[in-house]
Amino acid sequence: MTDQQRFLSCIQDNLVNRQILELAPRLGVSDWWLTAGALFQTVWNVLDGRDPGAGIRDYDLFYFGDDTSYAAEDAVIRRARQLFRDVPAEVEVRNEARVHLWYEEHFGVPAAPFTSATDAIDHFAAKTCCFGVTASRDGSLTTYAPHGYADLFARRIVPNPVLAPKNVYLAKTGRWIREWPSLTVLPWPL
Secondary structure, X not given: OOHHHHHHHHHHOOHHHHHHXXXXXXXXXXXXXXXXXXXXXXXXXXXXXXXXXXXXXXXXXXXXXXXXXXXXXXXXXXXHHHHOOOOOOOEEEEEHHHHHHHHHHHHOOOXXXXXXXXXXXXXXXXHHHXXXXXXXXXXXXXXXXXXOOHHHHOOEEOEOOOXXXXXXXXXXXXXXXXXXXXXXXXXXXX
């Protein structure tokens, strides 16, 4: 089994991930990806022999839309709320083309506009979090793993100091190490 196959097997152990990947092609948005904790935290749970959904706060679905207005994103969020109404978890849908409009106010540092949903994934605070999975209408899955799978399967969190400030990395890793004590957190570079 390849690392990619192992990854897909793990993330599909989580019923919520399977439901989202089955339904999301009907959302009517382009360049969408299930990402973040929905994926890497599911893998940690499977590796630790826990319930695949344990400790996952929400399920992030990124898309990249040309219309960066709040109203357009809100319309997609409302459609998603209806589409995912029977999914037993919070599915957070966001247009990554809008992030630069609010990032500095929220995190204290400016962000350049992303060029795609995968560009947004590339900017997560930890390389170990940079994963995405999308599905075609026929159900075939495509993965995005710009840093590979080795650190994920080793339960090693590696900082990614390309956008998020150190305090964001420390806050996230602090929560993760409490929830998944088998993790090793590498320090933020000086």
